[in-house]
Amino acid sequence: MNLSTPLTRPSLHEELVTRLREAIVQGTLEPGAKVPERELCESLGVSRTPLREALKVLANEGLVVLESNRGARVSNVTMEELEAAFPVIAVLEGLAGELACARASDGEIARIALRHRDMFRHYEAGNRPAYFQANRDIHDALMAAARNPVLAQHYTMLSSRVERARLLANVSDSRWAEAVEEHHDILAALETRDGARLRELLTAHLNNKLAALKKALS
Amino acid sequence: MNLSTPLTRPSLHEELVTRLREAIVQGTLEPGAKVPERELCESLGVSRTPLREALKVLANEGLVVLESNRGARVSNVTMEELEAAFPVIAVLEGLAGELACARASDGEIARIALRHRDMFRHYEAGNRPAYFQANRDIHDALMAAARNPVLAQHYTMLSSRVERARLLANVSDSRWAEAVEEHHDILAALETRDGARLRELLTAHLNNKLAALKKALS
DNA sequence: ATGTTGAATTATGAATACAATTTGAGATGA
DNA sequence: TCATCTCAAATTGTATTCATAATTCAACAT
Structure with a gap:
């Protein structure tokens, strides 16, 4: 058993990043599809704050694109x-x-x-x-x-x-x-x-x- | 004058990412230093939300490390x-x-x-x-x-x-x-x-x- | 019928509020 | 003196609220 790691619970936004990334990679979230915040929040049981944090990270990776005041969509594979x-x-x-x-x-x-x-x-x-x-x-x-x-x-x-x-x-x-x-x-x-x-x-x-x-x- | 670009205003978190990145790269924010949210919010004139979004992005890049419930610190150069x-x-x-x-x-x-x-x-x-x-x-x-x-x-x-x-x-x-x-x-x-x-x-x-x-x- | 306008609705960006955790100073006892 | 405990203050994680921009759609004019 590992005693050196300080026993840290993963934060919501981290889990969201990995889960959303998986969903995007395996195509559950299709390229070009809008990412409706409210809907995802409800199905994932979290509030908008951690979800939006995760979207910012994924945007930085290039998996989603953020259109100002128009929300996020899954980036297209061009x-x-x-x-x-x-x-x-x-x-x-x-x-x-x-x-x-x-x-x-x-x-x-x-x-x-x-x-x-x-x-x-x-x-x-x-x-x-x-x-x-x-x-x-x-x-x-x-x-x-x-x-x-x-x-x-x-x-x-x-x-x-x-x-x-x-x-x-x-x-x-x-x-x-x-x-x-x-x-x-x-x-x-x-x-x-x-x-x-x-x-x-x-x-x-x-x-x-x-x-x-x-x-x-x- | 360029009329093809849809005239989009950069969001706060994007500007924060670039500014914080610059500050970290040029050493204004020293390696290992804690990143006090409240303080930075005041000096930058923004609320915690966009600042925290920026920190998540920088953490994903490896420039800061997030310690759960203990905030962010600038990553060390090892x-x-x-x-x-x-x-x-x-x-x-x-x-x-x-x-x-x-x-x-x-x-x-x-x-x-x-x-x-x-x-x-x-x-x-x-x-x-x-x-x-x-x-x-x-x-x-x-x-x-x-x-x-x-x-x-x-x-x-x-x-x-x-x-x-x-x-x-x-x-x-x-x-x-x-x-x-x-x-x-x-x-x-x-x-x-x-x-x-x-x-x-x-x-x-x-x-x-x-x-x-x-x-x-x- | 087609296209345009603009108010109502909805969704997003950012700020604020609340809850949970950590920190630190002082009290307590050995 | 020193270590430990307690509890308040501060800080963070998350939720909620507020303001603003985008979208929708019915009414209207052409």
């Missing part, structure tokens, strides 16, 4: 935003891979390898949702292995902004096969702890993802 | 944070350089070159504050030339977190000379639009900066 965000995510993942090669424990790498095998199985079974979930787990595990909280924080922020694009666009089967190929190389680089190569592979992987999304959304 | 943040800033600047080489107008590059000459002058005059300011201007101009708002947003957030370290540590003269040398190469790569090289130079430059800070703070 092609411009994806084209801006993906290269940034790409270099962040590249850095994460490089750090993970240097810092990950053998156990962590083994666990990531295991998840890769899961993911490959899901690919062969043609199970996209399970594949996506495994994919996310892998990227998150890699980020954790990099042991850089600042990196992780910004990665989370950016991921939440683009994750929603997946709901809008199913990439082609051919791109899917390509992505799986890339992941084979990624895993190999991680297992040999070839940081420079993993960085390049991850950066390229993310940039390819953007290209695929572009195609799927046009 | 070595762990610098070691985490600098590599991230390094890859972001690298990306910015790469993009700037591809996208900057000749005029923009000329302006950055001009600021470089300013900066070199300040170095020769031994004027550190002016040098720092010119340095910041250069990095900001480069970021603007990259034309990637997501990149710029995250760069701003991260810069504000580490900028404060400069107030705590004066780097050595020898490192200063090194940094100036590096900037000569950086400018050359930008002027020849050698994106790959500029990326490497900027990433290395930032990582060297961290090493110098480490030395100066130990």
Whole structure:
């Protein structure tokens, strides 16, 4: 049991931030939708103050846009935003891979390898949702292995902004096969702890993802 | 006169975020200092609501920490944070350089070159504050030339977190000379639009900066 | 029918009020 | 003297209220 943490109850606005962020990322709150304060307050059982605080935070992250005197709406996933965000995510993942090669424990790498095998199985079974979930787990595990909280924080922020694009666009089967190929190389680089190569592979992987999304959304 | 913009008045909390961020970055609000709500409200002439909203946003950025029921305090600049943040800033600047080489107008590059000459002058005059300011201007101009708002947003957030370290540590003269040398190469790569090289130079430059800070703070 | 106007309604931005927690000074006792 | 306890004052977290801007929609003119 952890005795160093001062036993702090999470404040309402913090919980709201995480819950709203989840709702936005998984599409419960749809892009472009207005966020009616009163309604949300009632369904969540809180007053407007903490809800509005949470909206300010999410606006700062880019998940909602505040229109003065007209309230908040969930930000739209635009092609411009994806084209801006993906290269940034790409270099962040590249850095994460490089750090993970240097810092990950053998156990962590083994666990990531295991998840890769899961993911490959899901690919062969043609199970996209399970594949996506495994994919996310892998990227998150890699980020954790990099042991850089600042990196992780910004990665989370950016991921939440683009994750929603997946709901809008199913990439082609051919791109899917390509992505799986890339992941084979990624895993190999991680297992040999070839940081420079993993960085390049991850950066390229993310940039390819953007290209695929572009195609799927046009 | 611009008639396309819908004439929107900036909300209080937005102005507070920028003003408080500035105050924190330039050290007016010192690291570790408590942020007394009442006092700030009076001196800023606003009520607690928008101030608290701003504090939530700054907390999300990592500039302040919220202690439940005990208010906010300016976050401390720790070595762990610098070691985490600098590599991230390094890859972001690298990306910015790469993009700037591809996208900057000749005029923009000329302006950055001009600021470089300013900066070199300040170095020769031994004027550190002016040098720092010119340095910041250069990095900001480069970021603007990259034309990637997501990149710029995250760069701003991260810069504000580490900028404060400069107030705590004066780097050595020898490192200063090194940094100036590096900037000569950086400018050359930008002027020849050698994106790959500029990326490497900027990433290395930032990582060297961290090493110098480490030395100066130990 | 179509479009415009403007009062009534609603929603938002900000201030204030209230409740819960922390802080700190002084009392109490060993 | 020192530690602990008590309780008031101050500070924070949340709710509510107030003022203002936006929206709606019925009445009207074209």
